[in-house]
Amino acid sequence: MESDFQVFISYARPDREAAGELYDWLKQNGFDSWIDFKKVKGGQNWDFEIKRALDRSAVIVILWSKNSRDRRGYIQRELKLSLEKYQEKLIDDIFIIPVLLDDSPIPDQLKSIQALFASESDFKEALSDAISHQIERLGGERERVQLDQEITWHSSWIKEEWEGTPGYTIELQILDFSSTTIPNIAQIGQHVRGVLIEYLFSNRRNKFDQGSEFYNYAQDKWARTNTFDARCGAPVFCNKVVTLLYATNWYGAGAAHGTHGHRTFAFLLEPLIKIESLESTFLEPDLAFPILQKEIRERLVKYNPGGDEESEPGAIIGLEEEWVNRGTEKWSDFGSFVFNENSLDIHFSSYQVAYFAAGTPHVSIPYPSIAKLMREEYVIALNIQRYG
Numbered sequence: 001m002e003s004d005f006q007v008f009i010s011y012a013r014p015d016r017e018a019a020g021e022l023y024d025w026l027k028q029n030g031f032d033s034w035i036d037f038k039k040v041k042g043g044q045n046w047d048f049e050i051k052r053a054l055d056r057s058a059v060i061v062i063l064w065s066k067n068s069r070d071r072r073g074y075i076q077r078e079l080k081l082s083l084e085k086y087q088e089k090l091i092d093d094i095f096i097i098p099v100l101l102d103d104s105p106i107p108d109q110l111k112s113i114q115a116l117f118a119s120e121s122d123f124k125e126a127l128s129d130a131i132s133h134q135i136e137r138l139g140g141e142r143e144r145v146q147l148d149q150e151i152t153w154h155s156s157w158i159k160e161e162w163e164g165t166p167g168y169t170i171e172l173q174i175l176d177f178s179s180t181t182i183p184n185i186a187q188i189g190q191h192v193r194g195v196l197i198e199y200l201f202s203n204r205r206n207k208f209d210q211g212s213e214f215y216n217y218a219q220d221k222w223a224r225t226n227t228f229d230a231r232c233g234a235p236v237f238c239n240k241v242v243t244l245l246y247a248t249n250w251y252g253a254g255a256a257h258g259t260h261g262h263r264t265f266a267f268l269l270e271p272l273i274k275i276e277s278l279e280s281t282f283l284e285p286d287l288a289f290p291i292l293q294k295e296i297r298e299r300l301v302k303y304n305p306g307g308d309e310e311s312e313p314g315a316i317i318g319l320e321e322e323w324v325n326r327g328t329e330k331w332s333d334f335g336s337f338v339f340n341e342n343s344l345d346i347h348f349s350s351y352q353v354a355y356f357a358a359g360t361p362h363v364s365i366p367y368p369s370i371a372k373l374m375r376e377e378y379v380i381a382l383n384i385q386r387y388g
Contacts, residue, residue: 005135008057009035012067012076016102017249018118025124031131037324043220048227048251048258055247056231058095060133061127062110063118065101095181097130099123149237152178153189160200163225166214166253168203171229172196176245176274184272192244192265193273196230203228214254227251230263238339239383240269245338245347260360261349262336268381278344279331281378288373293328296346299363300324300353319354327353343367 007026011019019035026033034057040049062068098106098115106115116126146152158172174196176189203226215224228250236243244265251258266275275281282288301318306365327333327348336347345366350356371379371387379385 005032005058005138006053006056007031007033007131008053009033009058009061011035011063012065014067015063015101022061022063022099026131029128031128041222043222043225044086044227045251045255045258047224048249051258051260052229052249054284055249059097060095061097061099061131063099064102064104064106064110064115066104067147069104069107089273095134097127099127118245145234145237149179150181151177151185153177153235155232158193158197158200162204162207163221164206164225165210165212165217166206166226167221168206168226168228170200170203171231172200173229173231173246175232175235182269182272185269187272188242188244188265188267195265199230201230224253226253227258236338237341240340240381241275241339241378242267242269243338245336250342257350257356259350261352262347262360264336264338266337266339268377273377277331278334278337281375282370282373283375284373285331287372289331291373292334292370294332296363297321297324297328299365300328300361301365303361323355324353340364344370362377 002049004246009019009023009026016037021039023033023035023038028141034053036046036050036053038052040046096110096113098110098113099118100106100115101118116123116130120126153175156174158174159170161169174189174193179185179187204228217224228248230246230248232244232246236245246263246265248261248263249258250261268275279285279289301321301324303319333348333352334346336349338345338347343366345362345364347349347362348354348360350358350360353361366388367384371384374384
């Protein structure tokens with residue numbers, strides 16, 4: 001059964017046996033674990049399914065050995081994607097757990113993270129404790145936020161699958177809210193549900209467009225199945241504003257790659273109002289846009305998926321300026337955003353500002369850079385008057 005606290009196992013192909021043994025042990029000890037050769041079905045797009053699994057994981061266990069260091073391939077890409085997600089975590093969160101299978105030097109990107117040694121007698125106990133600690137932290141943090149905000153929420157799923165030529169599989173996560181202090185807050189979940197169900201309606205239309213020259217029942221099921229999911233992280237509260245950032249994953253049957261992106265739902269809590277767009281939060285959008293655009297572009301061309309840590313020698317840091325400029329030309333390019341405590345975060349989909357292997361970059365714009373440009377009601381709601 002799928003849980004909110006999945007454990008992803010990353011490994012180099014020559015270490016498959018060790019990875020499989022660890023997966024089995026974690027499953028036997030009650031952890032919801034994911035590893036590619038146990039979970040990816042025949043015909044499914046390998047790269048797409050790995051990215052989906054990383055998105056939904058609470059802990060990433062990276063098995064590191066001489067095989068990892070000497071090989072290019074998915075473990076290098078998984079490491080890069082893991083580091084992108086690691087940037088979003090609190091400094092004392094256990095999110096990535098390096099496990100050393102031999103005495104091969106650990107990569108620079110992981111040197112600041114406490115590693116475990118598989119050769120030590122208490123390794124499995126230590127790993128279990130580290131994973132359990134992260135899961136308890138996530139659950140405890142959720143409870144703390146709910147108490148502080150006097151708001152509770154729980155998630156439910158809409159799942160539907162239909163086999164055809166092409167068929168489809170849809171998974172949509174819905175957050176349902178309740179509060180004794182904020183009237184009508186349940187309307188947030190109701191609104192999001194309505195928007196996401198449009199994706200389901202759209203895919204059902206495939207039932208009237210069957211028998212394409214590109215698909216037939218001789219193909220593997222997953223080679224002729226469109227796949228879409230939308231999953232939400234924890235709601236982000238900034239004073240009287242809440243942001244829901246959905247990770248969206250779309251794979252068109254037969255495509256070389258899937259598309260990974262985000263969708264934002266943001267609301268003022270008192271009164272309960274949907275924030276229609278990032279543009280709408282600025283006093284004079286035409287004047288604010290070039291200032292925000294400049295800040296974003298400068299950060300993207302210096303973008304480091306490993307965060308502030310030093311990268312390995314020869315690593316390429318920063319995105320191509322021409323590609324960045326094409327993906328940041330208008331307000332709608334900044335449609336995936338989050339109001340955090342100290343910054344406005346902008347997220348980009350795959351291919352938007354870089355080649356596919358660059359993942360889904362994001363940048364943080366400190367409020368002092370933009371607060372004076374924002375509408376007064378949002379400055380007050382976000383409690384960033386000190387920057388105005």
